[in-house]
Amino acid sequence: MPKVGIEDLRRRQLIAATITSIHEEGFANATISRISKNAGMSGGIVAHYFDDKAGLLAATMRSLAQDLLRETVKRLKAAETPEERIDAVILANFSVEQNDPETVSAWLAFWAEARSAPALWRIQKINERRLLSNLCHAFRQLLPEDEARMAAAGLAAMIEGLWLRCALSHGPLTIDQARLIARDYVARFLNTSA
Amino acid sequence: MPKVGIEDLRRRQLIAATITSIHEEGFANATISRISKNAGMSGGIVAHYFDDKAGLLAATMRSLAQDLLRETVKRLKAAETPEERIDAVILANFSVEQNDPETVSAWLAFWAEARSAPALWRIQKINERRLLSNLCHAFRQLLPEDEARMAAAGLAAMIEGLWLRCALSHGPLTIDQARLIARDYVARFLNTSA
DNA sequence: TTATTTTGATTGAACGTTCAATCAAAAAAA
DNA sequence: TTTTTTTGATTGAACGTTCAATCAAAATAA
Numbered sequence: 001m002p003k004v005g006i007e008d009l010r011r012r013q014l015i016a017a018t019i020t021s022i023h024e025e026g027f028a029n030a031t032i033s034r035i036s037k038n039a040g041m042s043g044g045i046v047a048h049y050f051d052d053k054a055g056l057l058a059a060t061m062r063s064l065a066q067d068l069l070r071e072t073v074k075r076l077k078a079a080e081t082p083e084e085r086i087d088a089v090i091l092a093n094f095s096v097e098q099n100d101p102e103t104v105s106a107w108l109a110f111w112a113e114a115r116s117a118p119a120l121w122r123i124q125k126i127n128e129r130r131l132l133s134n135l136c137h138a139f140r141q142l143l144p145e146d147e148a149r150m151a152a153a154g155l156a157a158m159i160e161g162l163w164l165r166c167a168l169s170h171g172p173l174t175i176d177q178a179r180l181i182a183r184d185y186v187a188r189f190l191n192t193s194a
Numbered sequence: 195m196p197k198v199g200i201e202d203l204r205r206r207q208l209i210a211a212t213i214t215s216i217h218e219e220g221f222a223n224a225t226i227s228r229i230s231k232n233a234g235m236s237g238g239i240v241a242h243y244f245d246d247k248a249g250l251l252a253a254t255m256r257s258l259a260q261d262l263l264r265e266t267v268k269r270l271k272a273a274e275t276p277e278e279r280i281d282a283v284i285l286a287n288f289s290v291e292q293n294d295p296e297t298v299s300a301w302l303a304f305w306a307e308a309r310s311a312p313a314l315w316r317i318q319k320i321n322e323r324r325l326l327s328n329l330c331h332a333f334r335q336l337l338p339e340d341e342a343r344m345a346a347a348g349l350a351a352m353i354e355g356l357w358l359r360c361a362l363s364h365g366p367l368t369i370d371q372a373r374l375i376a377r378d379y380v381a382r383f384l385n386t387s388a
Numbered sequence: 389t390t391a392t393t394t395t396g397a398t399t400g401a402a403c404g405t406t407c408a409a410t411c412a413a414a415a416a417a418a
Numbered sequence: 419t420t421t422t423t424t425t426g427a428t429t430g431a432a433c434g435t436t437c438a439a440t441c442a443a444a445a446t447a448a
Contacts, residue, residue, distance in 0.1 A: 003442075042400065044399060045398060108309060242424075
């Protein structure tokens with residue numbers, strides 16, 4: 001039989017090559033031949049592991065989402081109070097892996113593409129709902145219902161906005177500053193004195 | 195001799211058709227033949243008015259940026275206090291035109307594409323800097339320097355994040371709610387009593 | 389062990405499609 | 419007329435998909 005465990009390895013290699021290709025040449029120029037060459041393989045291999053290009057792209061977006069989920073769950077498990085859980089979500093979104101330029105390029109490309117690709121749209125929606133749900137649950141233990149919902153929606157939007165700015169604009173805004181701004185926003189809801 | 199005024203008209207028609215095509219079939223499927231057919235013209239017309247496809251795309255993104263700028267300037271001119279100027283920026287970004295589904299699809303597509311297309315990247319950067327500069331200037335008249343910078347960066351990120359969320363999630367977050375959340379954030383900086 | 393069989397992994401090329409760009413000619417306006 | 423506008427056909431390149439053929443490794447049998 002073929003080498004054991006090769007399937008998972010190849011799939012991960014092709015997904016990584018897809019992210020790299022999207023970052024370096026743009027979504028439109030991330031062709032099967034370029035992606036597979038980038039992974040050191042032949043063009044036909046994509047059909048073997050992902051059926052077609054759409055399958056590879058969907059798998060890549062799912063992989064990005066899972067990385068963020070893993071990071072979030074890891075930190076949530078270590079959190080004990082609602083305040084710590086909110087901070088865990090902030091820290092997960094501003095972790096080193098999530099702010100890698102290639103990751104950001106890929107996320108952006110998939111966001112745009114999802115608007116006219118139902119398969120990708122579903123993945124995006126699941127992610128979005130999870131972030132909001134995590135924040136909502138924690139805020140509800142600290143604030144009245146309507147204030148909690150506002151804080152959760154505001155923080156979710158702010159995290160995404162800060163995250164984008166960090167990655168898109170080289171220089172002006174660092175990850176450390178972004179974390180600070182997000183935490184400050186939370187503090188303005190939780191501290192009556194400030 | 196030349197049909198009077200036809201050039202500007204055709205350019206605007208082709209740009210509008212480009213935005214519609216991107217929204218309806220995605221950036222990758224917005225081909226010259228589909229765009230021109232969408233505008234009720236022949237394929238060759240694009241070369242005549244924009245040289246090539248890249249020229250049409252750059253002109254389309256510039257047109258989107260100018261629409262936002264016009265909207266912002268209009269509201270800034272009517273504002274008299276720093277508070278009103280901050281609100282003007284918020285209102286401009288959440289105006290009806292800027293949240294039209296076609297406009298959002300196009301912005302998102304260009305945003306993603308700009309990462310690997312220098313010509314588009316420059317347009318994006320100018321826009322970004324203008325938003326931050328407008329906010330920074332207003333906040334500096336109301337807050338100490340370091341707090342003003344934090345408020346400006348935070349609000350800029352939040353506006354982008356909320357705008358993105360309105361665009362990506364059909365339903366949960368409305369433009370009205372987004373406006374409310376952004377204004378609440380500003381109030382938390384300006385009102386010592388809250 | 390050693391030889392054989394089985395299975396999946398991988399390639400590279402062929403196929404049909406689609407694209408952007410080009411251009412000669414027609415249509416329209418001045 | 420002269421100039422601009424507009425068309426629609428053409429071209430060559432690049433794309434995604436498909437597939438027969440080859441290869442390497444594992445499983446099986448002796």
